[in-house]
Amino acid sequence: MLYTYKKVADYFVEKYRIWHQKWILTQLQNPMEYGEVTLYYPFRISHPELITIGKGTQILAESRIQLYPELVEKQPHLVIGENCFFGYRLCILGGADITIGKMVLMASDITVVSENHGIDPENELPYMKQQLQIAPVSIGDNCWIGDKVIILPGVTIGEGCVIGAGSVVSKSIPEYSIAVGNPARVIKRYSFDQHMWVKV
């Protein structure tokens, strides 16, 4: 008997999961057909009307995309290109625009953030209530971002870059670079003359 109840409950949970996923996709800036973009459940998206996701992009479960238009003067937008793949627990926090190119591969547990809290100790407000300091983030086409990377406000990562696992990217990285560490430093650049990655 208990088994039957569980089967019925599972059936409705699955129905809800699919409905919720479809509903979120219809709320995105460019409404998507179910299947054009795949968001694995559970996930959390705020302000889908400010988000564009390209066809063929997949985002694995437990991811969080949160934009904060109510806390800044100019509405932030998130644009993700076509055919990207993002692993588990992607976390995108947007006070300013965040642009991610096409065919970007991100491993798991990656954070991309375009806002800081104000941190003036002489302000009567606590840090958590101070005005957000914002700066846009951009990640070029065909980048590979390793596991557990953090990409901070104001950073531009050029096309074709590789960011090593565990890196904290606090400054912009020129195209076709490999950058690693905290703070991330460029260790190699691709030479199209020599057809190889060259140490810098």
Ligand SMILES: CC(C)(COP(=O)(O)OP(=O)(O)OC[C@H]1O[C@@H](n2cnc3c(N)ncnc32)[C@H](O)[C@@H]1OP(=O)(O)O)[C@@H](O)C(=O)NCCC(=O)NCCS
């Ligand atoms: C960056 C990476 C791609 C290797 O690039 P590479 O050009 O082959 O680098 P090398 O192995 O030649 O290492 C060059 C130097 O960088 C260091 N290094 C490599 N990866 C590093 C990282 N993630 N963090 C810090 N240092 C790193 C190496 O120790 C080496 O240091 P040394 O010159 O002092 O000996 C790889 O180390 C990496 O981080 N891959 C991500 C893996 C991942 O997240 N996979 C998830 C599946 S999508």
